Amino acid sequence: MTAFAQSERQQLADLLLQVGPDRPTLCEGWTTRDLAAHLVVRERRPDSAAGIILPPLRGYGERIRRAKAAEPFPAVVAEMRNPPWWSPVSNPLLDELANTVEFFIHHEDVRRGEGDWEPRDLDEPHARAIWRAAQFTGKLALRRVRMPVRVREAAGFGEFVVGGESAQVTVTGHAGELALFLSGRQRAARVAVTGPEEQVNALRKARLAI
Template identity: 50%
Template sequence: MSNHARTERLRLAELLTAAGPDAPTLCAGWTTRDLAAHLVLRERRMDAAAGIRLRALAGWTARVQAGLARRPYEELVRMFRSGPPLLSPFALPGADEAANTVEYFVHAEDVRRAGPWEPREVSPAMSAALWRRLPLVARLEAAPRTPVRLGLRSVGQGRIELGPAGGDYVEVIGEPGELVLFAGGRGARAEVEVEGSEEAVEALAKALPLPPGTVGGCR
């Protein structure tokens, strides 16, 4: 059985190593050092990990992450590469694959696409895994933000719809990995096509980034 999370973990670790500690990422305000600290925090500091999602705990999470970021960069990358410790929930059978396949794919692209980048081929098995996880990503990340009815379509996979019913409709088309990046707020660096009225596309772009040149015309 494929372990996509493990594959993406190793790819992300290699990208972090190659980029060094001070490279930009697509995570606003974060360098690669900050991203590495975040990754270590998620699976080794469960007392602080809840603040990633819960605003009330975000201050504590930020302080713990800042402390981790002061460690040697190579140590952070090595800790991440080695996987979750035995007492981490991510060490439970199947947990890493379920929780981290998308996480590590997206963060690898956060590093790779922060500078000049070229398209890369994603395996059919990985694309299928990302498509299976896209509905959850879209409900958590894109659905609360879209002002229009939004369709996410991948040729050969299907279509997901979310957002307010009725009114304007915009369809975003691309490979599963590109749709995951769009739904997660990385649409400005995603290879997607957008179909809808000019007004609807402009409204969507104010809430969720779209590729350059999309707003003001449909394609």
Template identity: 40%
Template structure:
């Protein structure tokens, strides 16, 4: 029996680790103030320090960013104390078996968006980047995981997300306010705050 192919989060993780290795620790990312070293440390801490996870969850809530100081302190400590190549190796190898993020259901729920977004954070901060085509089934997975970021982006104004690759398919969050149209990966980037690099139409 042949092994099943790697999941979307696993493929995104591997591709991101390859890119982090290729670029080194000082390359820019789309995360304001972060180099590739900062991003690698963030992902390694997320996998291996369960005490950092509440802070990351709070950041997705209105006003919650100021409560995530402990998570960022752990990232800074790892980044300044551990060789970059070792940190990227931890990103590549994934969480240890005892980590909550090692559970397949948890990984599917939270890693699909996490690694797709951060892969693009690195790709799209480099000169000459172009959008990459994703298979329809991968776009479907990203579409299914839009809700958390989309609710935050909708705020009080409301938001309609509309798929450009699947006419007639849309999600509504609150009252109909702005309508944003694009492929699911582009919509994921837009609702997570990467509006300068997301290829979408806003009306």
């Protein structure tokens, strides 16, 4: 596993045990128990992911997740902490690509789900890794809003535009905050969104999660 993906995974596991199974998260309707179960099922039950592509099978995947969530919370967290080597999303070849941002975002889902919090100060290599991944997922997400948008990384890592260079709306923030914003967590991301008021409001309320 890569250093970033493994670090986020272990920090998240520690935090889950610290706050317990019933803490709210940024994932609407999910407690920490639900989130931990999701991460375990994602890595160990690839059959449950069929509902993402085939809506009629969505209920099947949700039943698998709920069954996992009903297990003792410490055991679920232990499974999340130690994924199997054969996992289609956590094997050594794909771990960096699939999990660096995934676990960063879910770590923040717990950190920011309730109470006071501040953004973490990520070191530059970690922030750059998140920015690289956020560019890919962000472009996919922003195509759904049907308006030109410019995304600019505040530390100078770069920018990208979706929908044409005529973009009047600009989202500016540090890599981690942009990753959260572009994953549908706009209300919890500390970014600046500038442009025509109507377009800014529409982007802040848009369903960006892929």
